[in-house]
Amino acid sequence: MPATTISAAVEGSTAWVRIVGRACAERARDFGGAVERFRDQGVRDVVLDLGDCRLMDSTFSGVLTGLVESQNAQPLCFTLVNPTVRVTDLLDNLGVLPLVRVLNLAKCTMPTDADEVGLGGHSQEDHKICCLEAHRLLMGLKPENQARFAELTRMLERDLQRAEPLAIG
Numbered sequence: 180m181p182a183t184t185i186s187a188a189v190e191g192s193t194a195w196v197r198i199v200g201r202a203c204a205e206r207a208r209d210f211g212g213a214v215e216r217f218r219d220q221g222v223r224d225v226v227l228d229l230g231d232c233r234l235m236d237s238t239f240s241g242v243l244t245g246l247v248e249s250q251n252a253q254p255l256c257f258t259l260v261n262p263t264v265r266v267t268d269l270l271d272n273l274g275v276l277p278l279v280r281v282l283n284l285a286k287c288t289m290p291t292d293a294d295e296v297g298l299g300g301h302s303q304e305d306h307k308i309c310c311l312e313a314h315r316l317l318m319g320l321k322p323e324n325q326a327r328f329a330e331l332t333r334m335l336e337r338d339l340q341r342a343e344p345l346a347i348g
Contacts, residue, residue: 187213188293192221195289196296197228202266204238206298208309211242213296218252228287230261237328240275241313244320247278256280260287274320304342311335 183200194217196210214225225246229235247257257279262270270276301309314328314335 185210185213185296186289186293187217187296188290189217189220189222190290193224193226194222195226195228195293197231197287197289197293199231200233202229202232202235202239204236204306204310204313207239207242207313208301208305209296209299210239211246211309212299214246214255215252218255222255223253224256224258226258226260226287228260228289229263229266230287232266233263235262235266235269237269237273237317238310238313240270240273241315241317242309244275244278244316245313247275248316258282260284273317273324275317304339307335307339307342311339 183198183203183206185196185198185206187194187196189195194214196213198206198210202210214222217225243257246255249255259266259270259279259281261283262281267276267281270279299305311332314332318324318328318332
């Protein structure tokens, strides 16, 4: 399976982000961290080019939800450009779609000075925390998400509780 790449550029108060491959849990923290850095630089609008993104998982969509709904920071407006039907259906089923704008364009032109968002080197525990937070956010969007993710969140909470003594020691 080809690696997922995330590239980004900032022009004024707009960040342009392109995802090629899968928008998945393994890259969700990198994406979230990059967007938070952009927010700190004064970005208010994020254009997310999904034309070459074939799949988005629930963890990534939960991170997207957290970025849109952040209570502790300046709000961000997300525009998703050219998402596939599969990605649009997932976001709709999870209740994320009403939080973003969707545009279907012949072509999304990203600034030429885009840089690749590097891999963060996150630990397994970091990934579990990200996954748990993302799914808790999704559970707050729609009642159906409560049942959908209850077992997953219980499992992640158990795993993190078991790992906690190791992190302290």
